[in-house]
Amino acid sequence: MSKxxxxxxxxxxxxxxxxxxxxxxxxxxxxEFGGKLYDDYxxxxxxxxxxxxxxxxxxxxxxxxxxxxxxxNADAIEQRKMRGDLDISYDADVLRxxxxxxxxxxxxxxxxxxxxxxxxxxxxxxxxxxxxGIKAYFHYVIEGYPANVPLIVSDEGYGKNxxxxxxxxxxxxxxxxxxxGKMATCLSQLYHENKRxxxxxxxxxxxxxxxxxxxxxxxxxxxxxxxxxxxxxxxIDPFHFxxxxxxxxxxxxxxxxxxxxxxxLEGIMxxxxxxxxxxxxxxxxxxxxxxxxxxxxxxxxEIIRRYYQTAVAVKRxxxxxxxxxxxxxxxxxxxxxxxxxxVTGYADAKAAESNGPAVAIELPDGRIVTGRTNDLMxxxxxxxxxxxxxxxxxxxxxxxxxxxxxxxxxxxxxxxLHGKNPRLHTDETLIALSVSAATNADAKKAMDQIPALYGAxxxxxxxxxxxxxxxxxxxxxxxxxxxxxxxxx
Numbered sequence: 456m457s458k459x460x461x462x463x464x465x466x467x468x469x470x471x472x473x474x475x476x477x478x479x480x481x482x483x484x485x486x487e488f489g490g491k492l493y494d495d496y497x498x499x500x501x502x503x504x505x506x507x508x509x510x511x512x513x514x515x516x517x518x519x520x521x522x523x524x525x526x527x528n529a530d531a532i533e534q535r536k537m538r539g540d541l542d543i544s545y546d547a548d549v550l551r552x553x554x555x556x557x558x559x560x561x562x563x564x565x566x567x568x569x570x571x572x573x574x575x576x577x578x579x580x581x582x583x584x585x586x587x588g589i590k591a592y593f594h595y596v597i598e599g600y601p602a603n604v605p606l607i608v609s610d611e612g613y614g615k616n617x618x619x620x621x622x623x624x625x626x627x628x629x630x631x632x633x634x635x636g637k638m639a640t641c642l643s644q645l646y647h648e649n650k651r652x653x654x655x656x657x658x659x660x661x662x663x664x665x666x667x668x669x670x671x672x673x674x675x676x677x678x679x680x681x682x683x684x685x686x687x688x689x690x691i692d693p694f695h696f697x698x699x700x701x702x703x704x705x706x707x708x709x710x711x712x713x714x715x716x717x718x719x720l721e722g723i724m725x726x727x728x729x730x731x732x733x734x735x736x737x738x739x740x741x742x743x744x745x746x747x748x749x750x751x752x753x754x755x756x757e758i759i760r761r762y763y764q765t766a767v768a769v770k771r772x773x774x775x776x777x778x779x780x781x782x783x784x785x786x787x788x789x790x791x792x793x794x795x796x797x798v799t800g801y802a803d804a805k806a807a808e809s810n811g812p813a814v815a816i817e818l819p820d821g822r823i824v825t826g827r828t829n830d831l832m833x834x835x836x837x838x839x840x841x842x843x844x845x846x847x848x849x850x851x852x853x854x855x856x857x858x859x860x861x862x863x864x865x866x867x868x869x870x871x872l873h874g875k876n877p878r879l880h881t882d883e884t885l886i887a888l889s890v891s892a893a894t895n896a897d898a899k900k901a902m903d904q905i906p907a908l909y910g911a912x913x914x915x916x917x918x919x920x921x922x923x924x925x926x927x928x929x930x931x932x933x934x935x936x937x938x939x940x941x942x943x944x
Contacts (some may be wrong), residue, residue, distance in 0.1 A: 460749030461504035469739040471516040481656025485641040488629040489661035501754040522623040523563045526630045529577035548631040565590040569636030592617035608722035613646035667741040673754035680761035683778045695731035703733040755791040763935035770938040799914045806916040814838035817912040835923040836884040846904035855898045881926040917941040
């Protein structure tokens, strides 16, 4: 059971106040919102007590001042880039975000398509937005960006971009994922506002790395573990140290781009209001950590999970071996080992006992349940059923789904749908359980326990099917897998 290590109430108060102070400094603030605005599950894992929607709850305190601008890269639309955590395309996520934000009472003013060079899919998306009555704008590729500052800060650079019409003091610029062009959108707007004689400023909200925690703190190492595919590296901010003699943490991309950003801001505003990348930030998350040790332990567990996830991705050929090498280095830096994931040991012990694949689930209350592959179900399905029984207080030996109900499903899978694996996947198991719940009171009791699975930990001794992985994710179960294929098939 994880201890609470983060004070969300304190965070909400500190963060909203700090943003108000930055608005007051400029009069109008374009706030580049890094990371996930709505569902930051990484933050909730490494900072136990941080709610996934904390950032949104914080912005709700500024709702009357805030206007949201959602940004998407035209190439992401053209290439149909997907959000891996939600399994939807970036353009679909733009509309999802808009709906979610408006459902919480926020004003979403417009959508910006960046890096537009005539991509057909991006044009169709713009036409779709127009037909829906949604204000949409194009921003274009600037030759030599970001080094060619004279061209960038000119009517042929930012000046060619559509001017986004905004009406509030705080413009929150967010996106479905990295590389969308949030910073360029903010700076383009500063250029246009300045040309119109209007005062406006820029700031950046980025939760990780946490600037006022040590470079080697597990919370910051966990951020590196989560972004090995982006080549992000945490580093001491040399500009901040030179200006103030204080050590703060930033990441390589912000440090590398700062001299260029400084020059662009000088070109737009006459002078750069910041002396370092850390100065640009408004993140107060480090001041709301209430139990450092709890956050350290939670972050170490996250690093271990990321190691397993990367190892599986390398095994499947979807990630480079170099990414796994980085994860191993981060394990070493954090002083932890894969076997320190408690649920892994239980799964391994069950696999050794049964001489086959096994899965273990650790419930939020600390109880651990295991399951093995049998003739009717895969190990993930078996463990899921055993866990629901445990939660409902149903004896392990009781059958919630009759074998006579499972066999026809197996026949359908193998004889009619020509599948090779007759065992039920987790989604099929839950469907069979839901059918049984219509006539079996205990099956209904087990079904009612499904919400209690949220936040559980799980480990499989073999790589599961994408169906099982997706189902565990939907249930809110944090799954890791040993990078071993169950069979060559």
